[in-house]
Amino acid sequence: MHELDLIIIGAGPAGMTAAATAAKHGARVLLLDEQRRSGGQIYRDVGETDSARPYLGKDYAAGRALVAALNAPGIDIEVDATVWRVDAGPRVIWSRGGKSHVTRARHVLLASGAQERPTPFPGWTLPGVMPAGAAQILMKTSGLLPRDAVLAGSGPLIYLIAAQMIDAGARPRALVETQSPRMLLRAARHLPRALLATPTLLKGLGLIAKIRAAGITRHIGATGFSAEKTENGDILFSFTAKGHRHQIATPLLLTHQGVVPSTHISRAAGVAHEWNEAQQAFQAKTDPWGRTDVHGIHVAGDGAGIGGADAAKAAGRLAALDILHRLGRLTEDARNQTAAADRAAHRRAMAIRPFLDAAYAPLPEILAPEGDTIVCRCEEITAADIHASLKEGAKGPRQVKTATRAGMGPCQGRMCDLTVRGILANCGATPATPRARSPIKPVKLGELAALTSHKETSP
Amino acid sequence: MKIASRFLTPPEPAATIQLTLDGEPVTARAGDTVAAALLAHSGDASRLTARGAPRTAFCMMGVCFDCLVEVDGRPNCQGCMVQVRDGMVLRRQRGPRKLMGGAQDA
Amino acid sequence: MASGTSDIAIIGGGVVGLSTALGLLRSGRQVTVFDGADMDLRASQGNFGLVWLQGKGADFAPYAEWTRDAVAAWPDFAGGLKDLTGTDVALDQSGGFEFFTDSEEFSDFAAALGRQQAVLGNRFSHEIVSGDDLRRSHPGIGPDVVGASFCPLDGHVNPLRLLQVLRCAVLGAGGRLVTDAHVVDVQASGGGFDLTLRDATRVTAERIVLCAGLGTSALAGKLGFRTRVRPQRGELLITEKLAERLPFLSSTIRQVDEGGVQIGGTKADAGPDDSETLEVMAGLARHAVQVFPALADVRVVRAWGALRVMSPDGYPVYARSRLHPDAHLVTCHSGVTLAPLHATALADWINGSVDAPNLEAFDENRFALSDAA
Structure with missing residues (x-):
């Protein structure tokens, strides 16, 4: 039995490139992912889906090479593996099939990626309202196509999904976009830098052209989202655009306000985080190599700030090179030389972010909802409940949580942390990063009890 | 009233399996997750919350826990993280799970 | 917050501080509670919510009696909180x-x-x-x-709801709650006390009750208390x-x-x-x-x-400062169980009422021997 050099958590773009890079230089790597297959959300099931779904596009298909590269000596992959705790040391506690394992390695790389930003508005918990990215996951994993759906919100992903739906013959009913001409104008000052990422910009323009050519109705600058259930089970979606209230009935309302870092695992591991004002999200604090303030733990990819797949691939390689250096497998010079191309790629990929962040910023009413809008889906806590706790003296996320139970359900705040933060900020507070604790995913008492006599494994 | 699926059935040919939902037979595509199979089957709620509010699978990536469903007598399974299997017995949950699993009160 | 004067200042807005505040408010006093920051260590936000008697004070009779009285007082206390706030703390x-x-x-x-x-x-x-x-x-x-x-x-209660209900009850009874108010210094001056908050705000109070949980040790010495937690x-x-x-x-x-x-x-x-x-x-x-x-x-x-x-022996400490008799120290690890007494008898004791209980057994002078040793 040999000691593991590196455990990578998350087999998305960052985790996959890091694994391949580390293994190429002789490191022994264990790659853990909660899903059934490697790929991450962006390349969900890409290794399985063949040409039957050409509408998913070339960028998606490009993920196949990353998955294929994992078939290399030195890489062990465990899928269906839910990591629920990471300790300094470092050691990783993960569960599969009802059994938890404690595995130690010299380094741990957290590549937990992103999740869609929760988009609270009246009616967002109704059957028939889903995140747009969730519908895209269904397209990738099951070939299910949204029926007569309305896409509502903003961000590059909405255009991509609309284009994929058009190509698949499942045209969206309408696009209801929250970005306003004023937001685009404000974002324009970031365009010169974004030109470094010209291919990405052109891709985006191509998607919009496709939507236009398909004759899909577009509403711009929409606000005041609300959803109600109709008699036949459809969603009656209301919004305001150009000074008028509009209503569209649809079986499926797909919302999107960008993606945010998945930070439960890094927060629970004790890694320092920071607030990214432009992206309106918490992110793990790292140095340019992905190093965190916790010894032995790196973070790469969207978990350290949203950059997208290309940035994540570069960040995964950079973290792997630094870890290889720390393992004594690369000299400092070799690390730095090899890293130069990845640094340039990372810079190019990140160049477009300031423009995207400004142009497609989430609506203030989504960041800080009011009234009866559910904030915490698990515990069914409303914005009014959060406001009441503030009136009774709560000053920060912890007091709001203990006073209202927001964030105490099984999702542990993944669907409400940012909304609570938004409401606190809206009320003049400067909220701290909410604390996360293990187990970051629910684990059965029997499974936990079995760990009283656990043996650490090193496959 | 039965609410039609909010999704179009994929045109691709696929192997199917049989499962039951609250005792009713349901045909599902082999390889799908439970959450996907339920969304393909019906547009109706796949569970009721503690306060009785209807929910269906939401994030499809294991984050939100809205897709909780009883699978083969095991309550509170994340439907989006479990694959369907021929003969699987699914039950919609109404409110919190029971200690011993088993069928929910209607 | 602007500087101000208050009749009684309570340092600590957890279950112990709020229960004590509620008792003093009911006795007609003007009370200000200074509560710390969101991320401070708070036993009141992490405890188990037991209202528990068995095993308590087997080897220290005053604690056994005190706990027994508290357990008996709980139904009325919970009922009173519900009357005040409309919220049930789920006492069972x-x-x-x-x-x-x-x-x-x-x-x-x-x-x-x-x-x-x-x-x-x-x-x-x-x-x-x-x-x-x-x-x-x-x-x-x-x-x-x-x-x-x-x-x-x-028995037990819902401890988080108890904390929330106590806050509402204190506010409803006319108490002032100053939040995010970390008291960094306290000095006796001219028959009263000067409190300094972290943001440099100064507050004066005629009387002071230190209920600061794990923050107690930092301030106790300044008021002449020997208790450390x-x-x-x-x-x-x-x-x-x-x-x-x-x-x-x-x-x-x-x-x-x-x-x-x-x-x-x-x-x-x-x-x-x-x-x-x-x-x-x-x-x-x-x-x-x-x-x-x-x-x-x-x-x-x-x-x-x-x-x-x-506390050093694990039992509650109810102490009046030898140096500054208007300064009191209240600390215990059973703040939920004892809350009904903190909201009644303890307030009488702080007020110096004639019918106040004799809490001599809980004075900090019991630590004097071990301190000297």
């Missing part, structure tokens, strides 16, 4: 178990309860139940349980909600009114570190599964560590 005093999987610990505890019985006489009752009898009366208790003690007077870490688990009620309440396993099962009761000296640790989490889970094997199938959704506030 239908009796509680202490489960044992180790025969020696079982017999030691049974002996302690015997001493407690001797102290309290007919004001206490308890049963010692063998494992087999327990399994007959409570099907589902696991085979590893060698026995249990049961006290019909034990130490943190003792307890770790807790809580599970997903269950539709039905667990058939028992114990000091380590209890079902909260929302439906989740809370498991706790560990003790560790870990300084200010309130982390949850793998080894203790696993141990708690093992205990729960040993006591009630059906729980093996139930998922833990959260775990946390919280720090108890421990």
Whole structure:
């Protein structure tokens, strides 16, 4: 039995490139992912889906090479593996099939990626309202196509999904976009830098052209989202655009306000985080190599700030090179030389972010909802409940949580942390990063009890 | 009233399996997750919350826990993280799970 | 906050400080509660919510009596809070178990309860139940349980709701609550006290009650108190909600009114570190599964560590400063159980009322010998 050099958590773009890079230089790597297959959300099931779904596009298909590269000596992959705790040391506690394992390695790389930003508005918990990215996951994993759906919100992903739906013959009913001409104008000052990422910009323009050519109705600058259930089970979606209230009935309302870092695992591991004002999200604090303030733990990819797949691939390689250096497998010079191309790629990929962040910023009413809008889906806590706790003296996320139970359900705040933060900020507070604790995913008492006599494994 | 699926059935040919939902037979595509199979089957709620509010699978990536469903007598399974299997017995949950699993009160 | 003057300043807005504040407000005093920052160590946000008598004060009669009085006062206290705020703290005093999987610990505890019985006489009752009898009366208790003690007077509340309700009650009774107010200094001056907050705000008060939990030690010396407190870490688990009620309440396993099962009761000296640790989490889970094997199938959704506030001998301290008689110190680790007395008799004692209880036994002079040694 040999000691593991590196455990990578998350087999998305960052985790996959890091694994391949580390293994190429002789490191022994264990790659853990909660899903059934490697790929991450962006390349969900890409290794399985063949040409039957050409509408998913070339960028998606490009993920196949990353998955294929994992078939290399030195890489062990465990899928269906839910990591629920990471300790300094470092050691990783993960569960599969009802059994938890404690595995130690010299380094741990957290590549937990992103999740869609929760988009609270009246009616967002109704059957028939889903995140747009969730519908895209269904397209990738099951070939299910949204029926007569309305896409509502903003961000590059909405255009991509609309284009994929058009190509698949499942045209969206309408696009209801929250970005306003004023937001685009404000974002324009970031365009010169974004030109470094010209291919990405052109891709985006191509998607919009496709939507236009398909004759899909577009509403711009929409606000005041609300959803109600109709008699036949459809969603009656209301919004305001150009000074008028509009209503569209649809079986499926797909919302999107960008993606945010998945930070439960890094927060629970004790890694320092920071607030990214432009992206309106918490992110793990790292140095340019992905190093965190916790010894032995790196973070790469969207978990350290949203950059997208290309940035994540570069960040995964950079973290792997630094870890290889720390393992004594690369000299400092070799690390730095090899890293130069990845640094340039990372810079190019990140160049477009300031423009995207400004142009497609989430609506203030989504960041800080009011009234009866559910904030915490698990515990069914409303914005009014959060406001009441503030009136009774709560000053920060912890007091709001203990006073209202927001964030105490099984999702542990993944669907409400940012909304609570938004409401606190809206009320003049400067909220701290909410604390996360293990187990970051629910684990059965029997499974936990079995760990009283656990043996650490090193496959 | 039965609410039609909010999704179009994929045109691709696929192997199917049989499962039951609250005792009713349901045909599902082999390889799908439970959450996907339920969304393909019906547009109706796949569970009721503690306060009785209807929910269906939401994030499809294991984050939100809205897709909780009883699978083969095991309550509170994340439907989006479990694959369907021929003969699987699914039950919609109404409110919190029971200690011993088993069928929910209607 | 602008500087201001208040009749009584209470330093600490946890369950102890708020209960005391409520009592003083009811006696007609003008009270300001200074509550710390969101991320401060707060036993009131991490505790187990027991209203518990068995085992308390077996070797210190005044504590046994005090706790017995508090438990008896709980129904009225909870009712009063509901009248004031409209919120129910979910008080359930239908009796509680202490489960044992180790025969020696079982017999030691049974002996302690015997001493407690001797102290309290007919004001206490308890049963010692063998494992087999327990399994007959409570099907589902696991085979590893060698026995249990049961006290019909034990119970629990929802501790987070209690904290919230106390805040509302204090505000409703006309108290002032200054939040995010970390008191960094306190000085006696001209018959009163000057408080300095972290943001440099200055406040004066005629009387002061130090209820600052683990923040007590930092201020106690400035007021002439010798009491110092130490943190003792307890770790807790809580599970997903269950539709039905667990058939028992114990000091380590209890079902909260929302439906989740809370498991706790560990003790560790870990300084200010309130982390949850793998080894203790696993141990708690093992205990729960040993006591009630059906729980093996139930998922833990959260775990946390919280720090108890421990005086040198673990018993409450109610002290009036020798140097500054208008300064009081109140600290204990059973702030939930004792809350009804803190909101009544303790306020009388602080006020110096004629009918105030004699709390001499809880004075800090009991630490003088050990300090000198």
